[in-house]
Amino acid sequence: MKCRGNAAKQEQWQQLLQDWKNSKLSFKKWCRNHNVSENTARYWKSKLFAKEQKNTVLFTELSDERENGIRLEYQDFKISIDKDFDEAVFISCLRAMRKALC
Numbered sequence: 001m002k003c004r005g006n007a008a009k010q011e012q013w014q015q016l017l018q019d020w021k022n023s024k025l026s027f028k029k030w031c032r033n034h035n036v037s038e039n040t041a042r043y044w045k046s047k048l049f050a051k052e053q054k055n056t057v058l059f060t061e062l063s064d065e066r067e068n069g070i071r072l073e074y075q076d077f078k079i080s081i082d083k084d085f086d087e088a089v090f091i092s093c094l095r096a097m098r099k100a101l102c
Contacts, residue, residue: 013044027076 020030020041027045031038069082077097081090 010044010048013041014048017041017045017048026078 016034016036020027023030025033027041028038030036031041069080069085072079072081074097077100079093079097
């Protein structure tokens with residue numbers, strides 16, 4: 001049985017993390033701006049959004065009919081790609097993301 005204090009804390013962190021998602025700031029910057037421990041916030045993020053992350057589609061098919069380019073977001077990474085992007089730069093960005101995540 002969960003204690004009432006834990007339920008209140010869970011609800012508080014649910015709201016804080018929803019505020020972060022709505023802010024469009026990087027996770028690190030949001031934590032810094034709100035004077036929140038990044039480690040604590042990451043713990044609650046993994047605890048509260050674990051089910052949501054399991055059900056999230058990680059890949060989607062893109063058509064070649066890009067008019068405005070695309071935007072990729074994964075965890076704290078955000079990449080906007082123009083319709084006339086440089087493929088080599090894009091590959092370099094993906095490699096950098098992979099290194100940062102591993």
